[in-house]
Amino acid sequence: MTELLSLELRKQRMAFLGVAGVFAGSFPLAVVCARSLKQPLEQTLGGAIVFWLFLGLALAAAVLGGSAGTGLRAQAEAEALLPASAEERAKSAVAAAWAYLAALALLVILASFVQGMGWKLLEPDSASGSNGLVWANAAIFSFADALICLASFVCAYGLAHGAAGGILGAAIGAAAAAGVGLGLLTSLVLGVPMGFSRQAVVIAAAAMAAGVWGMLKLARSIERQRKGWAWAAAALSLLCGPALSFGSAASHFRKAMSLRMLDYDLAAGTRGSEATPPSALRLEHEGVLLSTRRGDVLWISPDGTSRNLILGEDRSLKDILNSPLWSWQEHAWDADGRLWVLKREYSTATCDIYRGRPRDGLTLFHKLPLKQCPSGLVQRGREMGLRGWNPLQGTWSYASIPERGEKFHWTLETDDHGLSSLEALHRQGLAAKLDKNGRTLRLGPAGGGRRWQLPGAAVIGKPGSEYVPAIATESGLIFARAVALSSGRRALAVCRPDGTVRLAWEGSGADSYSVSALPDGSRAGWRDTRTLLRMTAAGEFLPPLDVGPAVDELLKRMPLAPDFSKIVRFDRESVWLLSGDQWLIRLSGRDGRVLDRWALPDTSAMWKRHLPAVHLGIDGLFVHTGARLFFIGFDGSRRSLSVR
Amino acid sequence: MNDARAARGPAFVLDGVKRSFGSRHILRGVSARAERGKVIGLLGRNGEGKTTLLRILLDLLEADAGAVEVLGLRPDGSGRIRQRIGYVPERPAFHEYMTAAQVLSLRARFWERWDAARAAALAASLGLDLAERVSSASKGTVAKLAWVCAAAHDPELFLLDEPTSGLDALVREEVLSKLIEELQDAGKTIFVANHRMEELAGVLDEIWLLSGGVISRVCDAERLRREARVVSGRLADTAKEPAGLCAVRLRADAPLAAWAAFDSESAERLLRSGAIEGAQASAMPFEETLRRLLALGGDHD
Numbered sequence: 001m002t003e004l005l006s007l008e009l010r011k012q013r014m015a016f017l018g019v020a021g022v023f024a025g026s027f028p029l030a031v032v033c034a035r036s037l038k039q040p041l042e043q044t045l046g047g048a049i050v051f052w053l054f055l056g057l058a059l060a061a062a063v064l065g066g067s068a069g070t071g072l073r074a075q076a077e078a079e080a081l082l083p084a085s086a087e088e089r090a091k092s093a094v095a096a097a098w099a100y101l102a103a104l105a106l107l108v109i110l111a112s113f114v115q116g117m118g119w120k121l122l123e124p125d126s127a128s129g130s131n132g133l134v135w136a137n138a139a140i141f142s143f144a145d146a147l148i149c150l151a152s153f154v155c156a157y158g159l160a161h162g163a164a165g166g167i168l169g170a171a172i173g174a175a176a177a178a179g180v181g182l183g184l185l186t187s188l189v190l191g192v193p194m195g196f197s198r199q200a201v202v203i204a205a206a207a208m209a210a211g212v213w214g215m216l217k218l219a220r221s222i223e224r225q226r227k228g229w230a231w232a233a234a235a236l237s238l239l240c241g242p243a244l245s246f247g248s249a250a251s252h253f254r255k256a257m258s259l260r261m262l263d264y265d266l267a268a269g270t271r272g273s274e275a276t277p278p279s280a281l282r283l284e285h286e287g288v289l290l291s292t293r294r295g296d297v298l299w300i301s302p303d304g305t306s307r308n309l310i311l312g313e314d315r316s317l318k319d320i321l322n323s324p325l326w327s328w329q330e331h332a333w334d335a336d337g338r339l340w341v342l343k344r345e346y347s348t349a350t351c352d353i354y355r356g357r358p359r360d361g362l363t364l365f366h367k368l369p370l371k372q373c374p375s376g377l378v379q380r381g382r383e384m385g386l387r388g389w390n391p392l393q394g395t396w397s398y399a400s401i402p403e404r405g406e407k408f409h410w411t412l413e414t415d416d417h418g419l420s421s422l423e424a425l426h427r428q429g430l431a432a433k434l435d436k437n438g439r440t441l442r443l444g445p446a447g448g449g450r451r452w453q454l455p456g457a458a459v460i461g462k463p464g465s466e467y468v469p470a471i472a473t474e475s476g477l478i479f480a481r482a483v484a485l486s487s488g489r490r491a492l493a494v495c496r497p498d499g500t501v502r503l504a505w506e507g508s509g510a511d512s513y514s515v516s517a518l519p520d521g522s523r524a525g526w527r528d529t530r531t532l533l534r535m536t537a538a539g540e541f542l543p544p545l546d547v548g549p550a551v552d553e554l555l556k557r558m559p560l561a562p563d564f565s566k567i568v569r570f571d572r573e574s575v576w577l578l579s580g581d582q583w584l585i586r587l588s589g590r591d592g593r594v595l596d597r598w599a600l601p602d603t604s605a606m607w608k609r610h611l612p613a614v615h616l617g618i619d620g621l622f623v624h625t626g627a628r629l630f631f632i633g634f635d636g637s638r639r640s641l642s643v644r
Numbered sequence: 645m646n647d648a649r650a651a652r653g654p655a656f657v658l659d660g661v662k663r664s665f666g667s668r669h670i671l672r673g674v675s676a677r678a679e680r681g682k683v684i685g686l687l688g689r690n691g692e693g694k695t696t697l698l699r700i701l702l703d704l705l706e707a708d709a710g711a712v713e714v715l716g717l718r719p720d721g722s723g724r725i726r727q728r729i730g731y732v733p734e735r736p737a738f739h740e741y742m743t744a745a746q747v748l749s750l751r752a753r754f755w756e757r758w759d760a761a762r763a764a765a766l767a768a769s770l771g772l773d774l775a776e777r778v779s780s781a782s783k784g785t786v787a788k789l790a791w792v793c794a795a796a797h798d799p800e801l802f803l804l805d806e807p808t809s810g811l812d813a814l815v816r817e818e819v820l821s822k823l824i825e826e827l828q829d830a831g832k833t834i835f836v837a838n839h840r841m842e843e844l845a846g847v848l849d850e851i852w853l854l855s856g857g858v859i860s861r862v863c864d865a866e867r868l869r870r871e872a873r874v875v876s877g878r879l880a881d882t883a884k885e886p887a888g889l890c891a892v893r894l895r896a897d898a899p900l901a902a903w904a905a906f907d908s909e910s911a912e913r914l915l916r917s918g919a920i921e922g923a924q925a926s927a928m929p930f931e932e933t934l935r936r937l938l939a940l941g942g943d944h945d
Contacts (some may be wrong), residue, residue, distance in 0.1 A: 003753040011739075078735035080704055082754050083726040220721060224706045225665065487842075 001092060004084055008068070008096035011075070015067035016100040019060045023052060023107060045115045052108045058066035058170065061101050065149035066166030068097040069156030076223065081167040086223035087216045090157070094215065097149050098313045105145070140180060143204040145448045148173030150211045151238050158218055158234060170237050176207050179245025186253045199248045207241030214238055275381050275430040276335050278521020283337030285519030287358060288615045288622040290643065291329055297341055299358035302617055302631045304641045310341060310354060310513045332377040334384045341375050344370060353401065365404055378417070380424040387417065405417055422467035426558055432479045432495070434458055434466045441468060441479060441495055452495040455503060456483030471523065473539035482513045494541065505533055519618045524567040534570050545575065547592035554585065554594060568616055581613050584621065584632060598636040601625045654715055655680045655801050655833035656701055661695055661710035670696050673710065673858030678835060683847050685865070686856035688839040689938055694837040695734065697854065698803050702731055707756050715800055727756060730794035734806040736786050738778045744789050745774040748796070755797040763796035784815040804836040806844065816843070823847070845869065853937060854902040863906065863937070872933040873911040876902035877920035890915060904928060904936040
């Protein structure tokens with residue numbers, strides 16, 4: 001076999017030198033193109049290398065394979081007398097062609113490093129991670145080119161015609177590679193965490209094995225002038241690759257679609273206003289809402305209990321192709337802790353509104369024609385409404401969702417949704433309004449007209465900033481606004497139900513006072529990058545907590561995402577931070593020291609699809625990895641939740 | 645020595661070998677046995693299947709049916725049989741870009757028993773220019789190269805397909821003298837298909853007649869040379885030609901008639917049959933004997 005390989009390498013040398021010469025010549029050509037087209041040289045050289053990777057090597061494979069096939073046929077008389085079988089000679093010829101192809105591929109890689117691209121030529125998306133993608137792409141290209149070479153050899157050998165064999169072989173190899181590529185793309189396009197790599201490997205191995213088998217049968221048949229089924233066997237074996245790859249890709253697509261139908265995402269929801277009472281917030285975070293492409297809406301509790309709130313239905317491929325967003329649903333929570341779900345069904349042109357509590361189930365509240373169903377749900381204090389754009393009138397419209405059976409009354413609104421919401425809250429007594437001097441805060445008639453005199457001046461900027469939304473605490477509604485003190489410092493003026501005003505979190509002029517609601521009804525936020533602000537559900541403003549040393553310590557030990565800022569829970573003893581959906585960190589609530597840190601399940605599959613991965617619960621986090629749902633307790637415990 | 649050869653088994657055995665190419669049935673059941681150490685001439689008209697038979701023995705072609713055994717091995721497509729066979733084809737083919745030396749060097753890597761010194765000596769004795777490229781070599785040079793390739797690995801069996809075809813008299817003589825040299829080496833079996841079989845008259849042991857896709861007749865060459873006669877005379881009016889003669893009628897235009905009888909028994913029977921009046925028998929030159937033998941076929945079995 002070694003002697004035969006040596007003989008074949010000698011015979012195929014000229015074909016390789018020719019192809020290599022064309023490769024070498026492509027770089028001076030790239031230089032000429034750069035100059036004549038006034039393009040950056042690095043760009044044209046990179047383009048030449050990319051061309052060789054994606055197309056050039058495939059063409060070279062067809063040339064080398066076709067040349068080897070005709071060469072073996074042409075020298076049959078000279079070599080038949082050698083004490084070697086026809087199969088060994090064919091194998092040696094293919095092996096030599098593959099060896100030259102590999103040598104050319106190495107030249108391409110080497111050129112890539114010289115030019116500066118390095119392995120990046122195999123990374124279409126270098127931001128998505130390098131190693132796995134490089135090897136996967138390398139494997140795909142290797143398979144495609146090797147199969148093209150083999151198929152070209154078999155066709156050229158069988159037909160005794162290099163050009164025809166090369167073209168046929170290239171078509172067969174490209175078809176097989178295209179099938180594999182489609183299979184791999186399916187997972188990417190549909191966003192289903194269902195790999196095709198294993199099938200791709202099996203397909204590649206089977207296609208190569210079938211091709212080699214067919215080649216050996218054909219070689220024996222031709223050399224020994226056997227009549228029979230060898231030709232048909234060779235043809236079928238070559239077609240095995242494309243058939244397997246497209247068949248597998250089609251099967252994979254169907255399965256992926258089926259899974260995608262059932263694949264669940266964290267449901268898209270509208271965040272309620274700050275006036276939502278803590279009791280309602282707790283209901284909202286007792287579990288997590290999931291939705292599927294089929295239109296199911298599921299409610300999952302931390303103990304894994306699953307309740308199907310709305311049943312979806314299977315979709316046909318026609319449905320999918322005709323209407324990709326066949327069932328778009330969103331949800332919102334009202335001030336009483338009830339869940340509202342808006343479900344648009346494009347296939348039936350209807351819009352269903354459901355309402356209820358997850359533990360009791362949802363009921364159909366309203367059913368509208370799709371044309372009358374605007375953009376989405378909005379919660380404005382005690383009101384749940386629909387707001388949408390009317391393209392015919394060029395305006396926004398809003399309607400509070402009436403009781404069952406009653407009509408919707410639409411009103412026109414300005415573009416500024418926030419301003420409209422604040423005005424609505426003010427009408428409900430859930431937002432106070434600053435006087436023009438920024439020193440007096442007043443409630444409207446619904447709030448009893450109460451007013452507070454602020455100890456400093458609040459800044460009023462763009463329209464709407466004169467409103468101060470209420471913050472619901474266990475002891476009632478409070479209104480808080482940052483004010484500038486006469487000392488030049490700033491503080492949060494907290495206007496209490498009893499009419500008093502207290503100052504909290506006094507600090508420098510650059511401090512932020514933005515806090516967000518947590519599942520237990522408390523509020524928390526960052527004064528700056530190193531200081532936490534906390535307000536309990538009862539309305540107590542805790543002293544700012546300096547976590548600077550903890551931040552420094554964490555930065556030394558582990559790579560922290562830029563969004564190292566989400567506070568997810570606190571009590572008097574501890575503060576829990578969520579870092580970039582990757583780490584749950586517990587700090588001391590007294591001195592800000594790091595007490596614990598827990599790595600979360602990998603959610604990269606979700607952020608790649610630009611989908612949320614973490615939902616806050618009362619006692620922990622719901623973490624969606626794309627393939628599984630976990631509940632991570634604030635004690636670091638981890639539980640996998642079964643969705644179906 | 646005969647007993648020793650017999651103990652090693654025959655050189656090759658064919659039993660009911662058949663081979664077709666499409667609708668053309670070339671070999672229709674060839675059965676024969678070649679003993680080691682013999683020189684066997686294969687006689688047959690163009691297209692009878694001589695080359696096909698040789699290629700089957702070389703394991704280059706598969707028989708459609710029948711059994712083949714060569715030097716104790718059954719052909720399996722692996723080519724191992726060719727390690728022990730020396731073959732000179734009618735039209736030798738080599739890699740055009742190689743020189744004669746490179747051709748020999750290539751073969752040296754494949755044959756386990758290749759003897760480079762022997763190859764060099766043979767090449768020298770034949771006057772072969774080893775630096776000459778195949779693409780520019782003459783027919784004679786290519787023939788000499790083929791002979792060196794066939795002999796350098798000291799094969800047990802030689803298969804020669806028209807080894808002197810297209811060669812001038814001088815080269816033919818050079819090649820044939822090598823053939824005779826090999827004969828002197830004990831144990832070598834030579835199976836040669838040659839239109840000019842008379843060139844081997846002095847060395848042949850057997851002549852096989854391939855006709856109608858079968859080995860229709862196996863003749864002892866010495867006996868053929870010694871006993872073949874032309875029997876001629878006047879055709880008798882009433883007497884019939886005896887059946888079962890190993891003879892071919894040469895002419896029957898009354899009143900003269902002549903037969904070529906290939907053995908003494910057939911000649912005697914013709915002489916005594918009365919079919920010819922005034923019959924006379926004369927010795928037949930070997931060349932003519934072989935030519936007449938081709939016409940024999942299977943008709944006179």
